[in-house]
Structure formats: structure tokens, C-alpha cells
Amino acid sequence: MSSIVITGATAGIGRAAAILLASKKHTVFAAGRDQTALAELDAGYENITALEMDVTDASSVNAAAATVFDALDGNAPDVVVNNAGYAVVGPLEAVSDEEWERQFKTNVLGLVRVTRAFVPAMRERRRGRIVNVSSVAGRVTVPFFGPYNSTKHAVESISDSLRHELRPHGVEVVVIEPGAVKTRFGSLEKEQIEHWIESAPAYAAQLRTLKAFHHDLHDKGADPISVAGSLVAACESHNPTPRRVVPFLPGSVFIAIKALLPTRVSDWIVQKLTGLP
Known part of the structure; x- marks a missing residue:
């Protein structure tokens, strides 16, 4: 059985993956900021150790990492899953500097900070795995999702x-790219779209159209359990696929459109799909 650290484990995909991994007898360190949710995981599930961690705070990450190393008798965990993140949505001109900075501090620098806390010990041991939860949005950009999409491209x-960098040292890196998933994540995106319909009138018509597209997309989105299953597979596989789209359709179609077609054509398709003029 493996020892696995999962950030953003108090809700959605991260929580589902933590519970599923624990049910398979892995030692799971479920990291997050929500103390109530952490306490529920710690008390309610065998093989889960709650780990308070704010990925934007270096001292918090270092303290959490020290707890993991101590629990594992000085050894690195077998797998680190970088799942913590959230989405900022809105017109580029309207999203504040503070919101942009917070978005990158969490989704990008937080991932780097957590990875840096564990990689040296994995490298020295010449064994380990980093699983980064990206998104189909890391390959395809949707209008008004610039802040979030840009972090996932990063x-x-x-x-x-x-x-x-790490392949010669025996450490593997896997990327999971979820599409739309039926979690609170989508509801928070919808709330932001509704906010900007009122607060950015120049874009209101486009945002109303985007809201309808977003609703249909998430209404038909994947169950978080199925995405969590792909995370579990990325942790357990002896020879994991370096990059996996979950679910394969329609995410792979979006990616193929962006990658294979001329920009004018892919732009036209994105505009038609999102209903924008």
C-alpha cells in the first residue's frame, strides 16, 4: 500500500479521491483549510489523517510536510496529489489585481510550493510520483475564464x-485533466458569471449566453466519483499515462479542436459552442 498526500481534500474530487484511496487501504494525508471538513475526514475514515494546510502559506506547507515526514519515519510519501485550486471568472478588464494574484498564488505557486516540499526526498530515494490536477481548461481557453484557464495552462x-527534470531521478509526473464535473466548483463559477452580468454591463449579453452554455456543460458533467477513480488509478498504476483527460469525451474533442485546427477555425467553433457572436 502507498502513502499519499492530497491537497484540496476537503471537498469535491479531492475528498472523493481521499475516501476511495483510504478504502483501498492506502495511507492518506488529506490536506486542506476547512477545519470542520478535516475533522470529519479524520474521525470518519480509517487510514485518513487530516492535515491542515494552506498552499498559499509557505510556513503552513512546511509544517504540514514536517508532519507527514514524521508520520512516515522520515520518509517521503509515495505520491503527492496537487489538487487544491479554485476558479476566478470574469472579464479581464474587470478582474482586480488582487483576484489575479490570489488565483495564481493558489493554483500555480501553491502547487509549486507543495511539490518543492516533497520532491527532494523523493529524488534522493529515487522513487515517487507527483500527480497534478489540471483541467481541459489547461489546453482550451473559454471566454471570461482567462484567470482560471491561464493558471491551468501554467x-x-x-x-x-x-x-x-525528474525522470532521471526515478520520480514520475502525471497530469489529470478533468472536464466539467458536478461539484460545488461549477456552482461557484455560475455565481461569478451572474455577478458580472450585473457588474459589467458592457459584457452582459455575452455573459448571459455564456451562463446558458456553462449550465448545460455542468448539468451534463461527470460525477466526481468517476474523476476520483482516475486520480486513484494515477496513484496506483505501475506505468501511469503521463496525461489523462477525464472523462475522455467531450474533453478530448475540445483539445483536438484547439490543437489541430487553424486559430480562425478553432475560434469560430469555440464561439459557436459557447453561443457567443
Whole structure:
């Protein structure tokens, strides 16, 4: 059985994956900021140890990492899953500097900070695995999702670089790219779209159209348990696929459109799909 650290484990995909891994007798360190949710995980599930961690705070990450090393008798965990993140949605001109900075501090720098806390020990041991939860949005950009999409594009690039850096040292890097998932995540995105319909009238018509597209997308989204299953597979596989889209359709279609077609054509398709003029 493996020892696995999961950030953002108090809700959604992270929580589902933590519970599923624990049910399979792995030693799971479920990290997050929500103390009530952490206490529920700690008390309610065998093989789960709650780990208070704010990925934007270096001292918090270092303290949590020290707890893991102590629990594992000085050894690195077998797998670190970087799942913590959230989405900022809105017109680029309207999203504040503070919101942009907080978005990158969590989704990008938080991932780097957690990875840096565990990689040296994995490298020295010449064994370990980093699983980064990106998104289909890391390959395809949707209008008004620029802040969130750009962080996931960064995660893709960082993961590719890290995979090559760590391969000679026996440490694997895997990227999971979920599409729309039926979690609170989508509801929070919807709330932001509704906010900007009122607060950014120049974009109101476009945002109303986007709201309808977003509703349909998430209404038909994947169950978090199925996405968690892919995370579990990424942790357990002896030879994991370096990059996995979950579910395969329609996410792979979006990615193929962006990757294979000329920009004018892919732009037209994205505009038609989102209903924007």
C-alpha cells in the first residue's frame, strides 16, 4: 500500500479521491483549510489523517510536510496529489489585481510550493510520483475564464518541465485533466458569471449566453466519483499515462479542436459552442 498526500481534500474530487484511496487501504494525508471538513475526514475514515494546510502559506506547507515526514519515519510519501485550486471568472478588464494574484498564488505557486516540499526526498530515494490536477481548461481557453484557464495552462507547462527534470531521478509526473464535473466548483463559477452580468454591463449579453452554455456543460458533467477513480488509478498504476483527460469525451474533442485546427477555425467553433457572436 502507498502513502499519499492530497491537497484540496476537503471537498469535491479531492475528498472523493481521499475516501476511495483510504478504502483501498492506502495511507492518506488529506490536506486542506476547512477545519470542520478535516475533522470529519479524520474521525470518519480509517487510514485518513487530516492535515491542515494552506498552499498559499509557505510556513503552513512546511509544517504540514514536517508532519507527514514524521508520520512516515522520515520518509517521503509515495505520491503527492496537487489538487487544491479554485476558479476566478470574469472579464479581464474587470478582474482586480488582487483576484489575479490570489488565483495564481493558489493554483500555480501553491502547487509549486507543495511539490518543492516533497520532491527532494523523493529524488534522493529515487522513487515517487507527483500527480497534478489540471483541467481541459489547461489546453482550451473559454471566454471570461482567462484567470482560471491561464493558471491551468501554467500547470500544464510546469508539469511537462518537471516530468523531464525528474525522470532521471526515478520520480514520475502525471497530469489529470478533468472536464466539467458536478461539484460545488461549477456552482461557484455560475455565481461569478451572474455577478458580472450585473457588474459589467458592457459584457452582459455575452455573459448571459455564456451562463446558458456553462449550465448545460455542468448539468451534463461527470460525477466526481468517476474523476476520483482516475486520480486513484494515477496513484496506483505501475506505468501511469503521463496525461489523462477525464472523462475522455467531450474533453478530448475540445483539445483536438484547439490543437489541430487553424486559430480562425478553432475560434469560430469555440464561439459557436459557447453561443457567443
